[in-house]
Every structure is written in C-alpha cells, then in structure tokens.
Amino acid sequence: MSELLKISGLHATIDADGTPKEILRGIDLVIPPGEVHAIMGPNGCGKSTLSYVLAGRDDYEVTSGSALFSGKDLLTMEPEERAAAGLFLAFQSPVELPGVNNANFLRTAVNAVRRARGEPELDAVGFLKAVRAATKNLSMADDMLKRNVNVGFSGGEKKRNEVLQMTMLQPTLAILDETDSGLDVDALRIVAEGVQNLRSPNFSALVITHHQKLLDYLGPDRVHVMAKGRIIRSGGPELAKQINEEGYAAFLKEAA
C-alpha cells in the first residue's frame, strides 16, 4: 500500500461554551509508509487539534471528511484500538500519572498492544531487557523507570519518556507534537536519534514543529504548511528552510 495514512477533507470542531468552533477546515494529507512528514504553522492553526483527532481524543467532533489508516477507518476506532493498529502520539504536554509506576505503565501498555496485535506478551525478564536497552539508547537514568509516570520529570525527561514509550510500542506511524519544544541542544539530539533509530520502511512519522533544528536531524521527505485549519502549501525539505528564514507571513499572504 502506498498510503499509510490518508486524510481527506477533514473538518473538526471543538465545543466553545456551547457553540461548536471549527478548528480543522478541510485537511488533505497522505503519508506513505517509511516517510517522515513535517507540519509547520503558526500557533493556533490547528496542528495539535489534528494530532488529537487522529489519536482519538473525544473533545473534538469530526463534522466531515475521513482518515484512513492502513486502509481502515481510523475515526471510528477507540484510542486504544488506534494504538494497537500502530498509531502513536507523542504528547506536546505529557500527562503526569501520580501513583502509577513508570515501568508498570510501560509494560501494561506494551502487553496490551501486543495482545491486541496477536503477539506473545513480554514476561518480566523480557520486558526489563527490552526497556533497559531502550533507556540506554535515550541516555535515560534507570531510576526514571521506578518513578511515577512523568511526575517530577523535567520537560526534557518527559519528552524522552515519550520517545521511550514510542520505542517500546513499535508504531507504524508516530505523530510527534512539538516533541522538540523546550529541549536543550543535547536533549534534542537524543530525541532525534531516538526517532531515527525507528526509521524503517515500516515506520512513518508526522512531525509537528516550529523549529528547523529537529528537521535537520530527521531529514523529512515532505513539509506541509498549515494555517487556519488547512494545509496551504506542501513541498520538500527546502520549505522548512524557507519558513525558518522568512517566517509564515509570505505563505499566509499567498493563501489569503
């Protein structure tokens, strides 16, 4: 299949004090297997909404359009079914789970997904081996597994924890929602390497970012510019460079 993700004419609204407010106004996007696509755009253009709608957050109502994931209707699936099908969202603000041990959380998630995919579950030893290897690659301290999920983590630690989850869950499509924001140079490099390690013909990524830096590491196949709930321009990596130099103003004017 040449389309891992195919979004057509997607419209979505959010409830704003009782009246629906349209955030996505007709998104068309195709991501083939093995490709990394970037979405850039000014604040409030609907980038995060798109990622939440794809992951299945029910605060948003899809009013028209479709999203097919490996040919299946993504929008009728529960969030956990989307995860099992191979979709992963790295949260812009990872959620803290007080009282939930990070290692238990990871193993529960990994085994839930493996079960749903018809794969054998990992026992304690197998899990530990896999997670140790992953934390080492991400330069994460072992004690992060013993702590409660994201509780007391620094911004950088939270983002690394997202990449750790992504590594363990082996998605076919990862949506990275500003995973690079708030990271220092070293943390950015580690996170980027974490994503690069997953790259294969069976792994695609949709990278939402404001910065050229992460894209320098990842080398995206396509770059899309989003404004006012639509993708107004698509192109190669040179588009990111242009935005970095000129800002969004020229694109916005052009689209208006």
Add this chain to the structure above:
Amino acid sequence: MNVITPIGRSLTPFAARLSGLKDADRKAAAGELARVGLPTPHVEAWHYTNLRALSGRVFSAPAAGFDEAAAQKALAGILADNGGLAGLPRLVLVNGAFAPSLSSAEFPAGIVFTSFARSPDFGTQTAPDRDALVALNTALAGDGIRLSVKPHVNAGRIVFISLAMGLEEDISFHPRHAVEVGEGARLSLIEIAVTVEKHAGAYLHNPVLTSVIAEGAHLTHVKIQHEADQAVHLATVYADVASRATYDSFTLGLGSVLARHEVHVTLRGDHAGVHVNGAQLLGGEQVGDITSVITHGAPDCISRQTVRNVLTDRARAVFQGKVLVERVAQKTDGYQMNQALLLSPTSEIDAKPELEIYADDVKCSHGATVGALDEDQLFYLRSRGVPDAQARQMLVEAFLVETVDLVEDETAHVILLQALEKALTERVGAPEKTA
C-alpha cells in the same frame, strides 16, 4: 435497671445482655447507655452515619468454641493470600475471643502478651460516658488482646487477625484490646478483620483498642477491614502519644455494610507525631466512616491525616476530622486532607473538618477534593493501548496507592498493597499483572 426514656436509639438489640451486669465498670457503662441510648443522627458525631442497621435485631453473645478445622483452613488462606504474613508472630481471635490454637505460642523477648479474658482491665483512656459505642464495648467486652513491649525493644511486627465464623444467628462481639509500647521501643501491629463464611446472620464487631506509646517509642498500626456485607464494624481506637513518640496508623476499609473507624489521639509530650491515614474502596450500599479526634496537648507536635475514598454504586463515605490545639501546644503542625473519587452519580462523600485552636503560633491546614477520574490521564493511558476499563482501574488503584505509600513499615506496606489489589480485582476484574 433504672431506664430513663432514651433520647437515642433503642437498646433492644442488646437489652438482655445489658441487664444484670456485676462489674462496676460494666454496670456504669450499661447505665450510661441506658441513659442516652445508641446514637441517632441527631447526635452530632453520628450525623452522617446511621446505625439503623442495628435496629430490629437481637444480637446474642457468640457461642463458645468454634470449628477448629474451618478456622485453620481460613487462617491458612489468609496467610497464603498475604505474602509476608506467614512468618510473623500472630494473634488470632474468633468472634472476639482469643484463640490460642490459631495463635503463635511464643513471642520474641521483650513482648508480654496476655488476653483480656485472663486479665481484664479497661484502663483509663476511654470515656464511656462520652461515646456510646465505647460504653457498649465496656459493658459487653468478653476478650481481647493485651500486648506490651518493654522499653528499648524493637518488637518487629505482630499480626492480629479477627475471624468471624459460625454465624447461624445474629451475634455481636465487643473485644477489648490494649497495646503498650515502652520507652524507646518499636512495634508494628498489622490488624486484619475478615468474615470466614457468609451466612444469613448479621453480626456486629465492636472493638475498642487502647494504646499508650511512651517517650521516644513508635507504634505502627495498620488495619485491613474486609468483612462481609452481613457485618457492621464499629471500632474505636485511643492512642496516647508521649514526647518524641509516634503513632503511625493506616486503615484500609474494604468490607462490611457499615463500618466506622474512630480514632482518638492525644499528643501528650513535645515533638510527638501522629498519622491517621486511610483509604476506603466501597461499592453497593456500603457506608464507610473514618472519624478522628486529634488533640495537640503539647508543643511542637505534628499530626497528619490523608484519607482517600473510591466510591461506586450507591456507596457513601464519611470523613470527620477534628483537630484540637490546646493553648500550650505552640508550634503545632497539623495537616488534614480528605479526597474522594466518585465513580457513580449515586455515590456520596460527606466530609467534615473541624479545627479548634487555642494556641496562637500554629500551622494547621485542611482540605477536601471530590471528583471523577481525570479525562486527560484516561486518554493518555488509552492512547498507549491500555483498554478503557483497565485504564480506569489503574487510575483508581494509583489514587489509593498514593495513600498506602505513606506507610513506612515495609512489610505492612506490601500487605496493604496486596489487599488493595485483590479487592480491586474482585470488584472490577483482573488487572494486567505487571512487574
């Protein structure tokens, strides 16, 4: 008995056993009960917890003796279910009576044990004229455990199991327990109350535990109340805490149709500390009440209360926490927090904090939160592939585990976690077994 028309609830359920008492303490307690009756919701301390479950029944004294084989089997089951308990010295009571055949024969050096039946003594800590349930216990107490730890002895952990069994008719038992921890000594008491077999008969378990914690001593008191729906559990605990001593308590309320755990703590010496923490997981028509009265009677003392409740169906939880800071108790540090997760629209929490402060240099805070599961947390878990029901269970468990984590004694901590996980599994299905 000179019965003045009681303003309270009728004593009929216990009337036959309350007449003709000989011992002066018991007689006085019965007289007090006759005067006030059992509390109705008109009594402020019982405003949220209604004792109507006791009405319309007659509670007999438990029969002497029990089915030894059934009790041994039940005990083996409890020890198997709670890893870590088996190797510990234990005291077992059946229907409120000390059962030597189920208990350890010997205790480590420095621990003195006797039973209340062998050596009855009500002590001086309780106030039967102020608490009807203590009066009822005083009038009808048959047996109980009496433990004392000699000064500077680390007595380790002792398990204290209360079994209810052979319940063919309605019975009540009113054990009287006393614990003394000598100067600089340490003890962890792990108390477990269970119903062995379910029967048509209802029963009332009405224990009173008094404890005296001497200077620099430490008492950990963990209680798991997991009795059947046929049980009403009304417990009162007293703790007197001397200078630099600590009473660290935790109650896990899982069982019985109506349960109240009432704690009276007096911090008598400077730099004493108390924790009255707890968690309740209630469903069906259960009512669970954690009531505390903490008196800061000396300067520089610390009191901590964190109680969390998870309620489903039509369950109701009550939290009443009174902190009294006497004039002398400068530099008091008091904290009280009661939180509830209401998982159904028909569940209810009633929280009543009360601060009464006579000192002028104190730090006392209290708070309460009520809510449902956090949607962001739920979505986060589901987005990682965890099915909805399992994600909900993980969050409920996490909410309660955070309070259990306040228990410092490692063995007690592990046993509480096991009991909690088992209760959650029984209620909402098996969770993923994780590392």
